[in-house]
Amino acid sequence: MKKITLLIYVFLLPLISFSQQEKYPTFVECKEEILDNSSNCFYKKTKEIFYKEFKEPLIIKKESFKGTVNAIFVVTNDGFFKLIYLNTPYEELKKEVARVFAKFPKITPAFYNNHRVEMQFVFPLSFPLSNDIQSDPISIVVTPKKDINDVLEKEIITSKNSLYKSHLNIPFTHQRYVDYEYAMHKNNKHTGSKPYLYKDVNQFINLDSIKNKFLKPAKKTWVGKKVWNEHLLAIQEKDYWFNLDVLFDVQLGKDNSDDVSFTYNNSRILQINGGLGDKFSYSATIYESQARFAGFVNEFISNRSLVNRPAFSEGLVPGRGKAKGFKEDAFDYPVAEGYLSYTPNKFLQFQFGHGKNFIGDGYRSFILSDVAAPSLYLKASVDFWKFKYTNLWIWGNDLRSRTVINNEHARKYIAIHYLSINITERFNLGLFEAAISSSETGIDAGFLNPVMFYRSVEFNRGEDAGNALVGITAKYKLSDQASLYSQLVIDEFSVGNLTNLGDWRNKFSLQFGAKYFDAFNVENLFIQGEFNYARPYTFAHKTSVLNYGNNNQALGHLWGANFWELVGIARYKKDRWSGSAKVVFGKKGFDFIDESVSYGGNIFQSYEDRQGDTGNAIAQGNAATI
Secondary structure, eight states: OHHHHHHHHHHHHHHHHHHTSEEOOBOGGGTTSOGGGHHHHHHHHHHHHHHHHOOOOHHHHHTTOOEEEEEEEEEOTTSOEEEEEEOOSOHHHHHHHHHHHHTSOOOBOEEETTEEEOEEEEEEEEESOOOOTTSSOOEEOOOOOOOHHHHHHHHHHHHTOOGGGSSOBOOOOTTTHHHHHHHHHHTTOOOSEESOBHHHHHTTSOHHHHHHTTOOTTOOSHHHHHHHTSOSEEEEOSSEEEEEEEEEEEEEEEOOSSSOSEEEEEEEEEEEEEEETTTEEEEEEEEEEEEEOOHHHHHHHHSOOTTTOBSSSSEEETTTEEEEEETTTEEEEEEEEEEEEEOSSSSEEEEEEEEOOEESSSSSOSSBOSOSOOEEEEEEEEEETTEEEEEEEEEEEEOBGGGOBTTBOEEEEEEEEEEEEEOSSSEEEEEEEEEEEOOTTOOOGGGGOOSTTHHHHHHHTTSSSOEEEEEEEEEEESSSSEEEEEEEEEEEOOGGGTTOTTSTTOEEEEEEEEEETTGGGOTTEEEEEEEEEEOTTTTOOSSGGGSSEETTEESSOTTOSSEEEEEEEEEEEETTEEEEEEEEEEEEEEOOTTOOOBOSOOTTSOGGGBSOSSOOOTTOSEEEEO
């Protein structure tokens, strides 16, 4: 028995020892190397690839720079190379070294105790550069190893997470989407149609590793685990998974007006996500909220003009929906969102549910924004080669009292088609169409036609009762960190009077903007600037229910029409903390309360009530500087 035990120990000892060893990142060409020589192969291959790709900046040659700079780089636990620091005042050199490391192929990451880990290295670069591959040896940065129990605990938690591998939507907020859009932008993916899918983003950002940073494996109690690390209820099987969470969102603010002393928003949220197989998934979120908003928002909710007053409710919370009074100066507003997702193959994706969508690269959008309350929708997306084609059908409502028919809100149907084309690696072009119709008898079968511009041609020829808009988007990638973007939406124009902007029929909107990720090479600093412009009467219609709005708010820009606007945004995050600053400046023309004339700013009023056929200008009427 002792001999058998000894033999087992002798055979297992190398395996046990190997499992406790540190294994360097491995290139494909180095996989056959023995463990002791793997580091040398890694160093050699790294230098070969680096010097093959590296282009010495002109300023280094021009100033005859001599000396050694140290590049500290990391091979992430996903196998990607990334520059961390370069001790040089030459910005051109920093950008070039970062570019070279970004070009490295994905390799097998380092392992410690059989678990993936990041590994940092120092690469000295001596100028003038030498062709000797043996010069300037790379060395490892010695860092304390993580507690193996923490590593195991975090991997156990994240291995149960099927959400990040699913075809469900990542909830859309501009703050949250900065990192996701940055990753998609760098990899030349379509960024205009939102929300993104977890699986699409997870190709470029390891969402599990991001979550790992915020886990607290030391929490051993049931409450501690559920608050910091786990879903309230999680079921994970081979062919299906299910997550349930209860969330709380409590906000407190200060209003400078005399109407209210402070503001608050108290939400209890029930969230369910799940999947059946790898093609079918579902999500549902229920919000129950009470809130007191700033004085001007409260007034907007409860004392809307008679033109837009919602029927069958005590108010309309912007972006959320109907509300009823709560206490003396607050509101109670429940919201439900959910959808079913079906992905038959890697090219097609279908969703049917109740929620919001966004089309555009800007902070605002004239094509489709997240301004209006959630609505019933059907979405079909096709993504292949250089094209992404999005079909979106929305079942909407006009909530105004004046449009009520048989004690029911007026129904409206919006069909949106958006084709995004990557013309080159830097230039993206998008084509847009929206067709709006309304019928007391139900939906017209033609509403579901997926062919772009077909319905617009019908409406413009007078073959059907409806409204149509067309547009174009463009995005130009200046670099991996910066881009320019724009939108043009045409509601109507007079061919014979294109140069006469006073003609009321020249109804269009424009957007120009720029984004700067990791601005000034400060990690996680994001800067955005944007200009928006909408002519009077744009998005309105002679039959007011056929306006480009839903649930008494605009489907495009929240200001409607008859305005210009400048927006500046800065965002920064560090660990669990994030902050943002936003400056908005603009001018908009409103209608006068004691007049029935439309000056073109209210998209819910018929353009038949316009102030005149000519002489129309931006911000006409009751002008306000905002």
